[in-house]
Amino acid sequence: MARIPLKQLLADDPKKVLVLDGGQGTELENRGIKVANPVWSTIPFISESFWSDESSANRKIVEEMFNDFLAAGAEILMTITYQTSFKSVSENTPIKTLAAYDNLLTRIVDFSRDCIGKEKHLIGCIGPWGAHVCCEFTGDYGPNPENIDFYQYFKPQLDNFNRNEKLDLLGFETIPNIHELKAILSWDASILSKPFYIGLSVHEHGVLRDGTTMEGVAKVIKDLGDKINPNFLLLGINCVSFNQSPDILESLHRALPNMPLLAYPNSGEVYDTEKKIWLPNSDKLNSWDTVVKQYIGSGARIIGGCCRTTPKDIQEISAAVKKYT
Numbered sequence: 001m002a003r004i005p006l007k008q009l010l011a012d013d014p015k016k017v018l019v020l021d022g023g024q025g026t027e028l029e030n031r032g033i034k035v036a037n038p039v040w041s042t043i044p045f046i047s048e049s050f051w052s053d054e055s056s057a058n059r060k061i062v063e064e065m066f067n068d069f070l071a072a073g074a075e076i077l078m079t080i081t082y083q084t085s086f087k088s089v090s091e092n093t094p095i096k097t098l099a100a101y102d103n104l105l106t107r108i109v110d111f112s113r114d115c116i117g118k119e120k121h122l123i124g125c126i127g128p129w130g131a132h133v134c135c136e137f138t139g140d141y142g143p144n145p146e147n148i149d150f151y152q153y154f155k156p157q158l159d160n161f162n163r164n165e166k167l168d169l170l171g172f173e174t175i176p177n178i179h180e181l182k183a184i185l186s187w188d189a190s191i192l193s194k195p196f197y198i199g200l201s202v203h204e205h206g207v208l209r210d211g212t213t214m215e216g217v218a219k220v221i222k223d224l225g226d227k228i229n230p231n232f233l234l235l236g237i238n239c240v241s242f243n244q245s246p247d248i249l250e251s252l253h254r255a256l257p258n259m260p261l262l263a264y265p266n267s268g269e270v271y272d273t274e275k276k277i278w279l280p281n282s283d284k285l286n287s288w289d290t291v292v293k294q295y296i297g298s299g300a301r302i303i304g305g306c307c308r309t310t311p312k313d314i315q316e317i318s319a320a321v322k323k324y325t
């Protein structure tokens, strides 16, 4: 059966909620791949043996991770390309030219599609500008964030993903800064020609990491009016604290009641950007069952997990989605 385009799928069945996969980079780490490096979870794809040796240990680990998320109930999964911008790759790996970079991305998408099969939806994952300098959890984009050329940064990854028919959706995720959000939303369908979503990186207290309120975020979208790119399908939150995530999503829903939302929080642990390790935070106050019920009440159409969530979390999310839809 051919995949139904996501825009149509979400419109045809207003109750449909898709289950997303979990934290891929941290799950690869749980399974023995050392992701603490400048291209983070891109690292297994950089070595030629991943591609030339079908029985390579890292290749098996990535395949098994996809299998386990599928078995847990994921219906929409991501490419492992969070820190695979041309800048991150060309400055930190032997891959230097645009042609070699395009080849890398095409191989990763082909491989991911083979892992998940033809029927599941595949998201081309695009991390924020801040990922390459590791400020996606502070939103501190320096003294003049309005002068950053976001388009130049994203263009190589965008151009490649736009062209690839194996991808159903583009996901800009962990976006912590309002200038970056404005830039992405200023691009029309000639630049962003596939359906896309934006996942915001939001502080525990409910504001974007740079301090912008959810009303401020909503204003950017409302001000665009009918100039908004028709490919903009969903807005939401990702890699935010598990405990606060239902309230944050609810506040986004209040500010934008008609916008389809998505939510995939992290485990609640906090990332130490210097040591590149996860530190314990407060205990989980709720179960996935409670959290998913609240997300659905706030208009979520895609629900999954981000960093430090595992196939077990996805299993619990999947059961709750079945129960409440």
Ligand SMILES: C[S+](C)CC[C@H](N)C(=O)O
Pocket (backbone or CB within 6 Å): 037, 038, 040, 083, 130, 131, 132, 133, 134, 135, 136, 174, 239, 271, 273, 276, 307
């Ligand atoms: C979502 S975070 C854990 C990704 C990694 C971070 N940008 C780093 O470079 O360490």
Ligand SMILES: N[C@@H](CCS)C(=O)O
Pocket (backbone or CB within 6 Å): 022, 023, 024, 025, 026, 041, 078, 082, 125, 173, 174, 239, 306, 307
């Ligand atoms: N999508 C990425 C993490 C973003 S914070 C991943 O799952 O590894």
Ligand SMILES: [Zn+2]
Pocket (backbone or CB within 6 Å): 023, 238, 239, 266, 306, 307
């Ligand atoms: Zn994350």
